[in-house]
Amino acid sequence: MKIIMVAQDFKVYKPNKQLGQVTLPKDSATVIRPGTFVGLDGSKEAIEADATTAAIAYTEDGAAAGETTVSVYEKNDVFFQGTADRAYAATDLNNEVDIVINTGVQEIDLDASSTDVLKVMPAQPDRESNQVGSEERVIVKINKFLFDD
Numbered sequence: 225m226k227i228i229m230v231a232q233d234f235k236v237y238k239p240n241k242q243l244g245q246v247t248l249p250k251d252s253a254t255v256i257r258p259g260t261f262v263g264l265d266g267s268k269e270a271i272e273a274d275a276t277t278a279a280i281a282y283t284e285d286g287a288a289a290g291e292t293t294v295s296v297y298e299k300n301d302v303f304f305q306g307t308a309d310r311a312y313a314a315t316d317l318n319n320e321v322d323i324v325i326n327t328g329v330q331e332i333d334l335d336a337s338s339t340d341v342l343k344v345m346p347a348q349p350d351r352e353s354n355q356v357g358s359e360e361r362v363i364v365k366i367n368k369f370l371f372d373d
Contacts, residue, residue, distance in 0.1 A: 232257075232258050232259020232260070232284075233257070233259050233260050233261075233306060233307075233329050233330040233331070234259050234260065234261065234282065234304040234305065234306040234330065234364075235259060235304065235305050235306075236282075236284070236302060236303075236304060236305075237302075237303040237304055237305040237353070237363055238302065238303035238363075242299070243297055243299070243302065244297070244298045244299065245295040245296060245297055245298060246295070246296060246298045246371075247293040247294065247295050247296075248262070248264070248269070248270040248281070248293060248294050248295075248296055249268070249269050249270065249292060249293055250269050250270040250271070250287060250291070250292060250293060250294050251267075251269050251292075252289065252290055252291065252292050253289055254269070254270070254271060254287075254289070255286075255287070255288060255289050256270060256271070256272055256283060256286045256287045256294050257272065257286045258283065258284060258285050258286035259283075259284060259286070260272050260273070260282075260283060260286065260330050261273040261277075261280040261281070261282055261283075261323060261330060261341070261366075262280060262281055262282075262283055262294060262296060262370075263277035263278070263279060263280050263281075263370065264279075264370070270283075270287075270293075270294045270296075272330070273323050273330065273341070274323060274324075274325050274330075275322050275323060275324050275325070275333065275338070275339070276339065277323065277339060277341060278339050278341070278368060279341065279368045279369060279370045279372070280323070280341050280342075280366055280368065280369070280370055281296035281297060281366070281369065281370040281371065282296060282297050282302065282304065282366070283295060283296045283297075284297075296370070298371065300365075300366050300369040300371070300372070302365070302366075303345055303363055303364070303365050304363070304364050304365070304366075305353060305361050305362070305363055305364075306330070306331065306332050306362060306364060307329070307331050307332065307359050307360050307361075307362065308331060308332040308333075308334045308359045308360075308362045309324050309326060309331045309332065309333050309334060309335070309359070310334055310335065310359060311356075311357050311358060311359055312334070312354055312355060312356060312357070312358055312359065312362050313334075313356060314356055316334050316344050316362075317344055317345075317346060317354070318343065318344060318345075319334070319337070319343070319344050320337055320340035320342070320343050320367050321333055321334055321337050321340065321341075321342050321343070321344060321364070322336065322337050322338060322339050322340065322341060322342065323339075323341060323342065324336075331359075332344070332362050332364055334362075339368065340367055340368060341366065341367055341368045342364040342365070342366060342367055343364060343365050343366075343367040344362065344363065344364055345363045345364060345365050346363065347361075347363050
């Protein structure tokens with residue numbers, strides 16, 4: 225068996241032990257990469273989230289072209305680790321921020337914020353995250369969850 229490693233824009237940092245998933249419909253031509261946040265388009269089908277997405281959920285597995293559904297986490301008590309669009313500063317902690325797409329990759333937009341879909345969270349003391357001066361390993365939580373009322 226050959227194992228193929230796929231780079232993910234975001235990784236689960238602090239999971240809830242009960243990570244159930246639900247499926248969302250998607251257009252068969254749409255590709256959703258593993259480890260990305262998704263939103264819904266005007267037809268209520270899943271798409272990869274961008275700076276204009278108002279509410280999001282996370283897919284660990286993604287979905288290829290030809291598939292008509294994508295699995296996402298059904299709960300919002302998960303922290304994620306991702307890359308920011310600029311170096312992290314201590315003043316970024318607890319800020320509500322957006323997603324930005326840089327060269328096809330979802331990143332945390334620490335500066336401009338219009339949809340506030342993510343919130344910057346504190347790192348675990350034993351982990352090398354939220355390092356001042358680094359864009360990598362910034363911890364966030366979904367602030368505007370797709371399944372909130």
